[in-house]
Amino acid sequence: xxxxxxxxxxxxxxxxxxxxxxxxxxxxxxxxxxxxxxxxxxxxxxxxxxxxxxxxxxxxxxxxxxxxxxxxxxxxxxxxxxxxxxxxxxxxxxxxxxxxxxxxxxxxxxxxxxxxxxxxxxxxxxxxxxxxxxxxxxxxxxxxxxxxxxxxxxxxxxxxxxxxxxxxxxxxxxxxxxxxxxxxxxxxxxxxxxxxxxxxxxxxxxxxxxxxxxxxxxxxxxxxxxxxxxxxxxxxxxxxxxxxxxxxxxxxxxxxxxxxxxxxxxxxxxxxxxxxxxxxxxxxxxxxxxxxxxxxxxxxxxxxxxxxxxxxxxxxxxxxxxxxxxxxxxxxxxxxxxxxxxxxxxxxxxxxxxxxxxxxxxxxxxxxxxxxxxxxxxxxxxxxxxxxxxxxxxxxxxxxxxxxxxxxxxxxxxxxxxxxxxxxxxxxxxxxxxxxxxxxxxxxxxxxxxxxxxxxxxxxxxxxxxxxxxxxxxxxxxxxxxxxxxxxxxxxxxxxxxxxxxxxxxxxx
Numbered sequence: 075x076x077x078x079x080x081x082x083x084x085x086x087x088x089x090x091x092x093x094x095x096x097x098x099x100x101x102x103x104x105x106x107x108x109x110x111x112x113x114x115x116x117x118x119x120x121x122x123x124x125x126x127x128x129x130x131x132x133x134x135x136x137x138x139x140x141x142x143x144x145x146x147x148x149x150x151x152x153x154x155x156x157x158x159x160x161x162x163x164x165x166x167x168x169x170x171x172x173x174x175x176x177x178x179x180x181x182x183x184x185x186x187x188x189x190x191x192x193x194x195x196x197x198x199x200x201x202x203x204x205x206x207x208x209x210x211x212x213x214x215x216x217x218x219x220x221x222x223x224x225x226x227x228x229x230x231x232x233x234x235x236x237x238x239x240x241x242x243x244x245x246x247x248x249x250x251x252x253x254x255x256x257x258x259x260x261x262x263x264x265x266x267x268x269x270x271x272x273x274x275x276x277x278x279x280x281x282x283x284x285x286x287x288x289x290x291x292x293x294x295x296x297x298x299x300x301x302x303x304x305x306x307x308x309x310x311x312x313x314x315x316x317x318x319x320x321x322x323x324x325x326x327x328x329x330x331x332x333x334x335x336x337x338x339x340x341x342x343x344x345x346x347x348x349x350x351x352x353x354x355x356x357x358x359x360x361x362x363x364x365x366x367x368x369x370x371x372x373x374x375x376x377x378x379x380x381x382x383x384x385x386x387x388x389x390x391x392x393x394x395x396x397x398x399x400x401x402x403x404x405x406x407x408x409x410x411x412x413x414x415x416x417x418x419x420x421x422x423x424x425x426x427x428x429x430x431x432x433x434x435x436x437x438x439x440x441x442x443x444x445x446x447x448x449x450x451x452x453x454x455x456x457x458x459x460x461x462x463x464x465x466x467x468x469x470x471x472x473x474x475x476x477x478x479x480x481x482x483x484x485x486x487x488x489x490x491x492x493x494x495x496x497x498x499x500x501x502x503x504x505x506x507x508x509x510x511x512x513x514x515x516x517x518x519x520x521x522x523x524x525x526x527x528x529x530x531x532x533x534x535x536x537x538x539x540x541x542x543x544x545x546x547x548x549x550x551x552x553x554x555x556x557x558x559x560x561x562x563x564x565x566x567x568x569x570x571x572x573x574x575x576x577x578x579x580x581x582x583x
Contacts, residue, residue: 075130075131075134075135076252077127077128077130077131077252077254078131078134078135080251080252080253081093081131081248081251081252084251086247086251088244088247089244089247089248089251092237092239092240092244092248093128093131093248095236095239096128096132096236096237096240097128097131097132097135097236099220099221099234099235099236100128100129100132100133100136100205100234100236101132101135101136102221103203103205103221103232103234104132104133104136105136106203107202107203107232109151109152110153110199110200111200111201111202111203112152112153112201112202112203112204112205113152113153113154113155113182113195113199113201113203113204113205114126114129114152114153114154114155114204114205115154115155115157115204115205115206115207116154116155116156116170116173116179116181116207117156117157117166117170117207118156118162118166118167118169118170118173118257118267119166119207119257119267120245120246120249120256120257120260120293121207121208121209121237121240121245122207123173123249123254123255123256123257124207124237124240124245124248124249125205125206125207125236125237126173126177126179127248127252127254128236128237129150129152129205129236130150130177132236133150133151133152150177150178150179150180151180152180152205153180153182153199153201154174154179154180154181154182155181155182155184155191155192155195155204156170156174156181156182156183156184157184157185157186157187157188157191158183158184158185159185159269161269161270161271162269162270163259163267163269163270163273165257165258165259166257166259166267169255169256169257169258172255173255176255182195189228189229192204192228192229192231193229196229196230196231197229201231202231202232203231203232203233203234204231204232204233204234205234205236206233206234206235207237208233208235208237208238209237209238209239209240209241209245209425209426210238210239210424210425210426210451212423215235215238218233218235218238219235219238220234220235220236220238221233221234221235222235239426241299241426241428242265242296242299242300242302242425243299243428246293246294249294250294260292260293260294261292261293262275262290262292263275263276263279263280263290263291263292263293263305264276264293264305265279265293265296265301265302265303265304265305266302266303266305273305274305275288275290275305276290276293276296276301276302276304276305277304277305278296278298278301278304279291279292279293279295279296299425299426299427299428300425300427300452300454300455300457301454301455302425302454302455303422303423303425303454303455304455335370336368336369336370336396336397336503336505337369337370337371337372337394337395337396337397338364338369338370338371338372338395338396338397338398338399339371339372339373339374339375339391339394339395339397339398339399340357340360340361340364340371340373340374340375340398340399340400341375341376341377341384341387341388341391341398341399341400341401342354342356342357342375342376342377342400342401342402343376343377343378343379343384343400343401343402343403343411343412343415344376344378344379344402344403344409345378345379345409347376347402348376348378354376355482355483356401356480356482356483356486357374357376359483359486359487360399360401360478360486360490361374363486363490364399365507365508365510365554366507366508367494367502367503367504367505367507368504368505368506368507368508368556369396369397369505370508372394372395373391373395375387377415379403379409379410379411380411380415381411381414381415381418382415382418383415384403384411384412384414384415384416384418384419385415385416385418385419386419387415388400388415388416388419388475389419392419392420392473392474392475395474396474397474397475397476397501397502398474398475398476399475399476399478400412400416400475400476400477400478401477401478401479401480401486403415404477404479412477413451413452413453413470413477416453416472416475416477417453417454417472420453420456420472420473422453422454422455422456423453423454424451424452424453424454425451425452425454426450426451427450427451427452427457427459428450429459430450430452430459430467430468431450433466433467433468434450434467452470452472453472456472456473457470457471457472458470458471458472458499459471460476460492460493460496460499460500462492462495462496464488464491464492465488465489465492467479469489469492469493471499471500474501476493476500476502506556508554508555508556509553509554509555509556509557509558509561510552510553510554511552511553511561511562511565512550512551512552512553513550513551513553513565513568513569513577513578514548514549514550514551514577514578515548515549515551515568515572515576515577516548516549516575516576516577517549517572517573517576519549521572521573521576522540522549522551522572525568525571525572526538526540526551526568528571529564529567529568529571532564532567533555533560533563533564533567535555535556535557535560536553536554536555536560536561536564537552537553537554537555538551538552538553538554538564539551539552539554540552551568553565
């Protein structure tokens with residue numbers, strides 16, 4: 075069979091492994107179900123094109139083993155389902171019907187929605203399993219395995235996903251190695267095809283055209299598979315500081331137009347922190363580090379291990395801050411939902427990242443079982459890996475969100491130093507550090523209330539905060555600002571407003 079010969083003759087070891095695994099899944103399904111009980115969903119896209127030829131190869135190998143005979147597959151007997159849509163590209167429709175004719179596909183064309191079409195098809199046919207070209211990272215792939223029953227509320231059938239663990243690179247390696255036809259749109263710069271209303275050529279493939287107009291390189295030349303859906307993504311505007319507002323002394327003040335005040339939020343993810351079983355030592359340290367480079371921390375909070383909760387907080391913070399820093403909830407455990415929450419906040423999917431996977435394999439070594447793709451899923455189209463020679467695995471940046479992997483102070487110090495050295499790629503501008511000084515006063519809250527209120531009005535550019543370590547202990551007043559002289563002036567002004575002798579002649583920084 076020409077597909078099997080092409081793969082076996084290839085030097086691409088990764089592709090051979092992916093191919094062998096996919097064919098194994100297909101042959102298992104063919105052993106479990108009769109031909110009449112199986113269907114194949116084909117939509118003319120690159121993934122389903124790969125699946126078509128894998129099915130042809132798997133069907134051939136399955137039959138060859140049963141009959142001990144050789145030869146080619148003249149016809150493909152597995153029922154093929156094509157959901158034709160009025161919003162589909164004409165090229166997709168043409169390619170689908172041309173492919174059906176070329177390979178002798180028995181096509182059921184359905185012009186209703188996917189669910190209704192399946193219900194009608196299964197009602198009139200003994201279909202028990204459907205092959206799907208779903209890959210990890212697809213919106214419909216959440217929670218699926220190679221064999222997954224249909225979701226509640228859907229007609230009962232087994233979803234068979236032979237290429238669930240394939241990457242963008244794997245798909246194109248297969249198509250080019252096997253030299254099979256694919257939709258012409260992929261040669262025009264389209265890398266992920268939806269409807270005519272939400273799909274454009276991937277701008278990352280735009281090439282210079284001496285004769286004028288836009289020209290795009292083929293989809294297989296996209297160097298970063300994470301950006302596969304860049305032609306179908308929402309466009310996010312940058313969050314300029316001029317649109318932010320900071321809070322000083324209880325009053326809202328607009329950020330200066332020159333961007334002298336940059337704001338950040340700190341989000342920790344972890345039920346263990348909220349339950350009180352683990353003390354969060356990183357939040358305080360991270361806030362101090364941000365202040366040391368002149369950034370104002372507008373919020374610092376803890377979110378439970380829940381994708382929707384993480385997404386809600388991230389969505390709010392990215393629109394009101396220049397940068398959001400996150401830690402906790404990173405890894406392969408069920409509670410590690412940070413990346414999924416970030417992806418949902420930006421309205422993108424999680425997709426396999428080959429480069430990140432290689433780092434993980436190098437780090438995990440012999441402990442790595444299977445493909446471990448669940449650890450290498452990153453928000454698609456918005457992720458940048460922050461490399462540094464001192465980091466065993468790059469840090470992750472998604473638009474204006476930086477995700478730290480630190481679990482203790484020493485790791486945070488190391489990752490912070492690397493971030494500072496990578497300011498050009500992180501966008502972490504280094505500003506004049508905040509000057510923070512603290513004084514104590516031996517006055518009651520009642521005595522200090524009016525003088526402090528007046529002081530806040532006189533020094534709106536200074537952040538003034540108060541706390542006591544015990545109800546009847548000294549009052550600690552902290553002053554934070556960019557100008558040390560202004561901070562000292564505010565401290566002296568408070569000294570004059572309070573009763574004589576209530577403020578010792580000392581301050582801490």
